[in-house]
Amino acid sequence: xxxxxxxxxxxxxxxxxxxxxxxxxxxxxxxxxxxxxxxxxxxxxxxxxxxxxxxxxxxxxxxxxxxxxxxxxxxxxxxxxxxxxxxxxxxxxxxxxx
Numbered sequence: 001x002x003x004x005x006x007x008x009x010x011x012x013x014x015x016x017x018x019x020x021x022x023x024x025x026x027x028x029x030x031x032x033x034x035x036x037x038x039x040x041x042x043x044x045x046x047x048x049x050x051x052x053x054x055x056x057x058x059x060x061x062x063x064x065x066x067x068x069x070x071x072x073x074x075x076x077x078x079x080x081x082x083x084x085x086x087x088x089x090x091x092x093x094x095x096x097x098x
Contacts, residue, residue: 013085013092020081027074034067 041060045053 011084011088013088016081016085016088020078020085023074023081024078027071027078030067031071034064038064 041057045057
């Protein structure tokens with residue numbers, strides 16, 4: 001049996017970088033979609049309003065605030081992952097002293 005201190009960790013820096021790129025791309029796509037839906041909602045408000053329009057806009061604004069926080073977290077996580085991948089590469093490039 002081995003204790004927790006002797007367990008090995010396998011980390012592939014290229015896979016981590018790939019995930020970081022996908023996460024950043026996902027954030028870009030979400031941001032682009034947000035821009036499109038905001039534009040469409042504004043257009044709708046200029047052409048048609050019913051009793052629920054303002055209520056929907058208020059809810060939409062609250063949802064966008066949550067989305068903005070998510071995007072910030074996602075982008076920071078992508079940067080952290082890139083940093084982690086570089087640290088893994090650096091670790092693998094160090095030759096052990098014997």
